[in-house]
Amino acid sequence: MPQKKIILFVLFIFSVTQLFAQTDKIYTSNGDVLVGEIKSMQKGVLVYDTDYADSDFNVDWEEIEGLICTRMLMIYTIDGEKYTGGLGFLPDEPKKLTIQTLDKNISVSMDEIVEITSLEQRIIDRVIISIDAGLSLSKANNVRQTSASAKVSYRGIKWNMSATFNNVGTKQDNVDPTKRTDGGFTLVRDIWGNGMILGGAEFLSNSEQLLDLRSTFRGGLGLYLIRTNHLYMQSGLGLAFTQEKYGGEESTSQGSFEGLGLFDFNAYDIGDLTFQFKLTTYPSISDWGRWRIDMDTSIKYDLPLDFYVKLSYVHNFDSDPLVDVSKNDFVFKSSIGWEWD
Structure with a gap:
């Protein structure tokens, strides 16, 4: 019996982990909402990963209306600033994001962001x-x-x-x-x-x-x-x-x-x-x-x-x-x- 409880507990932890592992949301210009894990954005292309595909997906940055990511990202802006934090988005403010750092929130236009790197991204x-x-x-x-x-x-x-x-x-x-x-x-x-x-x-x-x-x-x-x-x-x-x-x-x-x-x-x-x-x-x-x-x-x-x-x-x-x-x-x-x- 104790062994059965341990197995059930492990399965519960694994399920919860999988549930919250990919909570990033990508709002596209055609109204779609994509759920996955944001990996990077460079040279105008956003790369994200999903549970239901073996390979990553690429989305043109100009086709994105907004992002939500609670994980830690490294965000580079057009004026040379670098921020560490998450990203927030309000549906009534398309093409506008909030960079959520540890001590403040910074509102930026998506055109001002030139690169994003996930701090959890693997070396490969x-x-x-x-x-x-x-x-x-x-x-x-x-x-x-x-x-x-x-x-x-x-x-x-x-x-x-x-x-x-x-x-x-x-x-x-x-x-x-x-x-x-x-x-x-x-x-x-x-x-x-x-x-x-x-x-x-x-x-x-x-x-x-x-x-x-x-x-x-x-x-x-x-x-x-x-x-x-x-x-x-x-x-x-x-x-x-x-x-x-x-x-x-x-x-x-x-x-x-x-x-x-x-x-x-x-x-x-x-x-x-x-x-x-x-x-x-x-x-x-x-x-x-x-x-x-x-x-x-x-x-x-x-x-x-x-x-x-x-x-x-x-x-x-x-x-x-x-x-x-x-x-x-x-x-x-x-x-x-x-x-x-």
Whole structure:
């Protein structure tokens, strides 16, 4: 008998837990009320989980009239403020939310909220992985070009981390094959307002330019110039140290200190299109008058089942390379990929 009571008590506790585990409510513009667990909102898309589905649901932020969440959330607003608390909503005030912190309530328009992160969210739910590949063939000279890319990013409460890898190889008749490989990692720490601390490293190898390896380690401060549910624009300044090694008949290597200038523009609410433009400048301090400029532009179109097609253009400029090679190097590629988030 006591054993039966224990089993009934455990089942009762489990039922109550399940009943209150997902009490967040999402009010949509067409009058629906969705019940689930809010996980995040980023780049104009709200992600929530329900008991009756194996995968998460995504809802366009503009299609939501209001939210109710009694759990603890990290909420970021357009003016750079960060709040910890729940969310309240009055049906007679659509597109208006109340952020319920421990000591006060703050009334905000939904257009002012640019990001939401659940403090209970699992680490695996904060990870985004994307992979893509491309292939092009040309009958003339039997040219064959292959490309592969991968990116892993993590969005924490205070820290953002990402790592990238890109490889492009070209083969053609009567010409030595060429290979270009680059990658790196970035660390971003949110600080006051829209400010951030930046850090990371980049690596580049390019057989066509006789560059065995260029390693750049950098750090600095960044600032969101614009941050909305449709786009963001950020810039940064800092310092970098670069170690270069060139091959060829006589290998050459050099280490140098450089300044760092960053500009990043990302528009992600253009229907199924995403456009990104990055510009990084490295004015040399050790070799005064030398400039390196890296530009990366891409357009991505989302397909069903998390697939996408992507066009990208990368351009590297070096005003005074260590060996006698071209000052410019660029790659244009088209690819198809898949993203897991």
